Amino acid sequence: MASYCFAVLALCVAQTLCITIESVPGVDGEGAILTELESTVSLVCRSNRSEGERAELVWLRNGATVALRQENRKGQSRVCVTPVIHQDNGATFTCRLASNASVEASVTLNVTYPPDLSGSEDVWVEYESPLVLHCDAFANPPVTVWWTLNGSALDLFGGGFTVTDDGFSSRLSANKAEKSKHEGLYRCTVDSPVYGVKSKDFLVIVTEKTVKFPLMPIIAGVVVVCLTALFAILSRWEKIVKCCK
Numbered sequence: 001m002a003s004y005c006f007a008v009l010a011l012c013v014a015q016t017l018c019i020t021i022e023s024v025p026g027v028d029g030e031g032a033i034l035t036e037l038e039s040t041v042s043l044v045c046r047s048n049r050s051e052g053e054r055a056e057l058v059w060l061r062n063g064a065t066v067a068l069r070q071e072n073r074k075g076q077s078r079v080c081v082t083p084v085i086h087q088d089n090g091a092t093f094t095c096r097l098a099s100n101a102s103v104e105a106s107v108t109l110n111v112t113y114p115p116d117l118s119g120s121e122d123v124w125v126e127y128e129s130p131l132v133l134h135c136d137a138f139a140n141p142p143v144t145v146w147w148t149l150n151g152s153a154l155d156l157f158g159g160g161f162t163v164t165d166d167g168f169s170s171r172l173s174a175n176k177a178e179k180s181k182h183e184g185l186y187r188c189t190v191d192s193p194v195y196g197v198k199s200k201d202f203l204v205i206v207t208e209k210t211v212k213f214p215l216m217p218i219i220a221g222v223v224v225v226c227l228t229a230l231f232a233i234l235s236r237w238e239k240i241v242k243c244c245k
């Protein structure tokens with residue numbers, strides 16, 4: 001458990017009024033609490049005033065007031081973040097005196113999470129169709145994704161590949177799949193300082209181009225043939241009817 005008297009440390013010495021935040025897990029030197037998705041962070045704020053004059057405390061999350069029960073406000077106040085979610089990354093929790101907003105202490109959450117990369121996928125792509133592969137790259141600390149084909153670095157120019165990374169996922173694409181250039185084992189890999197090396201495989205198979213059945217021309221053709229036959233019968237019918245009169 002670490003005690004933190006953020007920004008008001010000098011104030012504490014000079015004056016008797018002070019606020020401290022204790023947290024589990026503890027705070028690092030920069031006022032950050034290192035935690036992971038799904039875990040729990042417990043924060044306790046205390047004012048150092050004597051029991052008799054227990055100061056009222058207020059909690060804020062990113063500047064917005066956290067609703068607290070009445071009995072959780074005087075002299076000591078506890079908030080719990082559980083389970084920790086993606087959106088808690090970088091969130092700042094501030095505890096301050098209700099009576100004087102300049103007496104406050106803050107901590108920031110640093111939520112680490114790995115990219116969702118594992119396993120292997122088979123991908124069939126038709127000859128001359130676009131080849132597109134995606135790998136998750138959403139992680140804290142941020143990661144760089146690199147791609148290999150058959151164990152070697154991608155020949156971006158030779159293979160006509162484009163790789164884009166928007167911080168959420170890495171996308172590898174090639175406009176027209178060719179067996180000789182594009183078939184093989186693709187792997188995207190990241191090396192996270194916290195979670196180590198993670199990767200995902202794609203076994204890409206380029207298939208024959210399927211002949212698209214030209215449905216519309218056939219329907220049109222059939223309709224024309226039927227109508228012609230119908231008219232032929234109708235004109236014939238008129239003649240037959242006429243001759244019978």
Ligand SMILES: *[C@@H]1O[C@H](CO)[C@@H](O)[C@H](O)[C@H]1NC(C)=O
Pocket residue numbers: 011015017100101102103
């Ligand atoms: C609030 O606290 C600061 C620091 O302790 C002090 O300088 C200031 O006078 C206080 N303001 C009020 C309105 O009490």
Ligand SMILES: *[C@@H]1O[C@H](CO)[C@@H](O)[C@H](O)[C@H]1NC(C)=O
Pocket residue numbers: 032034110111112140141193194
């Ligand atoms: C969060 O913690 C990770 C792991 O220690 C570190 O690499 C990263 O720089 C920290 N991020 C921030 C914003 O402090």
Ligand SMILES: *[C@@H]1O[C@H](CO)[C@@H](O)[C@H](O)[C@H]1NC(C)=O
Pocket residue numbers: 149150179180181182183184185
């Ligand atoms: C990758 O390896 C496979 C199997 O050895 C081979 O069939 C394929 O042509 C190779 N792909 C490239 C682009 O060299």
